[in-house]
Amino acid sequence: MTDSANGSDNGSDRQPYGVGPAYPSAHTRFDDAASAQRPFRGPAAESSAPEEPPAPAEDPAASSEPPREPYFAPSTDFTVAEGVRDVGMVFVGASTTAGYGDPKGLGWVGRVVARTQHPDVDLTAYNLGIRGSTSGDVVARWSAESQPRWKGRSERRLVLSFGTDDILSGMTMARSRLNLANVIDEATSAGIGVFVVGLTPSLDGELNRRIEALAEAQADVCSRRGVTYVDCFRPLASHDQWMADLAASPDRAHPGQAGYGLIAWLVLHNGWNDWLSLR
Template identity: 30%
Template sequence: MQTLVAPSFHPSYRIKQQPLKLVVLGDSLIYGFGDPEGGGWVERLRRQWMSPNSSGHILYNLGVRGDGILQVQDRLEHEFRRRGELRNRVPDKIILSVGVNDSARLGRSNGRNFTDFDIFQVGLANLLDQAQGLCKVLFVGMVPVDESKMPFLDCLYYNHLDQYRYKEAIRLACLKRQIPYLDIFDTWMNRGTDWCTHRLSDDGLHPNVLGYQALLQDVLDWEPFRHL
């Protein structure tokens, strides 16, 4: 009787897992404005993943300064479909981060919001549903502003009360759809006013170098992100 022996494989023959491809869409928090050293948390992460010893995941920064929920929704699928260079595959995951610009008051501290709250909720629902129809989604929340530095650009008034209202709408919409949501606003607020102030740029809106370093660490420590 002939005995068949299973072939042995050299460790170097192990199948290498394909790198993940992620698109990150949002506003200036994704673009990285305010971090001249590292280019923001997304760029810092992209550079880490370019290291020879890293997982080698592919990351596309699709942040646009000033974007609100409707602008991100408008460009979502087009941006997603144009990131298929690996054997024509579409991205594996979408990371979204948007909403703070929608909350701004126009012209004065009690002016109308940049995006009416009801319109924001409809746009948010459409954005999340559309994104989930493409691939798995994660959502990174907004950072709290420095209210004492407002108005931004002499016309936009951001405040914590409106930020909280808009970010809670995002949190609940993500919860309803089982989309992982990282609540940066509450996390930073719980660390104290002084802690936040030292991590915001002079404009009171965008994180500075320390802020983006902290933001990246928050993302890396986030359990849904670690599962990548």
């Protein structure tokens, strides 16, 4: 396996952020064995450190100061019931979450759900991906759209994946980071299990530098909160099959069947079963 498959950055010695074993160099493999990887927690000293003080009540956009993340208090512990579990799982994000461009119409979400069938889990999944959705859009809609799907379910799960549209819309990294933090804090404080799937690379080198920077920021937000973050950028940035799939797509921005399979593989092998307490 080459260094590029392990997620190195053009020969750099930096270690990959987030969680994730080296990605296979050629074909997607869905292995039935649970991943041995544990959710990324970050250095112990950092994960236990409090966040910065809360931002002022006024609109941060009206101030010259960049928006600051709220102080984070430990969330309500998430519990898993005994016996058959009635799980409501909501996926919230943008076009990649919606599976745009996949001729099979599955996207990575459909493939992950198909591999999450378990005799002890009665799973109801909802894909709430919307093309062009920014983190600000997610802040505004995630709760209102998710709560009706969770009604009657004894276990609530939320999977988040967004960010590229923040960059394309000109949103500052501080605001994008704050939006993710606010969604995670609100959800976990309500006893909702949260899982975050990171940004994927594009064919544009300059855009990729900005995507990688935001991916690192998202990984840090998740690490501080003990939430699993799946790094999709570094494993795919130099993956031939991913790049070929993007190049062959009509808009050269969204993957096809193979690319969505690669994202699904990364999700399934980077803390997914641990997050769901599946054995």
